[in-house]
Amino acid sequence: MKIGKVDVKVSIVAVAVFVFFTIFLLYASLYSPEVRSQLIWMIPALFMLLVIPMALNYMSRSQYDNLEPIYEAEAKPVRIKLINESMVGKPVRIQGVVERVYFQFLNRPQYLVADRSGEISVKMFTSTKEDIKVNDVVEVLGQVIRRYVVTGDPVINCISIRKIEKS
């Protein structure tokens, strides 16, 4: 769903929760007059289960969209091998092939991107603009962070990931 310029995506988990509670509420209201009397606030609350994830996704996506031009200007194109712990906080641009995709269904996708020099985890804390699959050739803009904030190997906190033509 598009709100303004932002393509808002709701994760399948949020939809599943909404569907579960809708069925539960329908069932309960059929058999319980007490539940029926509470529907006036239960139905809006039910829709909030969808509205809140959508609002959060809209806010994070629009923030990422605002950051993208800054990263476009500042991120240096580097080989994956050159990314190391000393670069934490630096904006980088990498190109490579997606080898694995995790947690796409949670709207928190994580990719394993490889170029001929090595591979690195690319974490995104919101949904992507386009659907990225294994074997896609992509360009990633992001910031080098540690996997667990203060410790762990360097990974990329992704601001933008987009498919590029295979060269």
Next chain:
Amino acid sequence: MAEISHNDPDQLTESDTRLHRWLELAVPLFSFGGILIAFFFLGQGNIPAMRIAASGCILASFILAYLAWIRPKKDIVALTTPLYAVILFVLPSELIPDLILPILYAISLTILLVRLKYKFGEPGTAVSLGKELGGSLKTYIDRTRGVLKHVSPDTAHRATLAFVQFAQGDYGKVAKIAGTVSVNGENSRHEQSLVRAFSIVREHAELLDKSLTRPYTYQVFKPEDADLLANPLPPDTDKDHEFEMSLDNALLLLYSVSWTASERDRPHLLPRQGFAQKLISS
């Protein structure tokens, strides 16, 4: 210092290995041991015995977290078990105290211990923790030490600055530092190789700083530099690979010079050992 160490810094000492084995045993021992003791006291109607089971689980969680912490590859689940132990066993709860929870928790800790041992590798050594030099990087530095030990401390210090700034991604600064080292007609063959390494690093740093790709012509090492290079190029290498390998070799040569001829810079080089190891493993 790496040279005077009698143990292999890439291996755990025997006492460390023994200690880690005991700690690994201690996780199921404390967690299930506490439960067994609690069972014994419960049979005698002693209700506070629950605390013994809980204490065993808490202690085992902290040991598991320590075992996770000392590994270079961190397991976030094992690291956070003390937090869960405190939430489940220390903070006030409405749950009726019984032994089901400690038993399930002890089983979980044991599964996590097995997972940690087989999925997250061995505990860190002095090399993997960046405390000492080791592996193929040490072999390379030892191989080049003889010819690089006569490099002036000033040039070696510039090599440190260039390497450290490059590792940090400050390519503009690298270009400036590397540009201050110039060729002198009286330099020895190996010093000429070193100057070439600085030039290669400068060229790459300038290109990276301006976000430019490989130019048609670029600087490379000469065949006579081969004995100083970590990874000499095979003859039929393609242009992209040659370009990238030249940078890797140049950075490694700077690292070797810094380590050999500027001892006071070693504390700055050790934390970047992982980066150098990555470059040498190509």
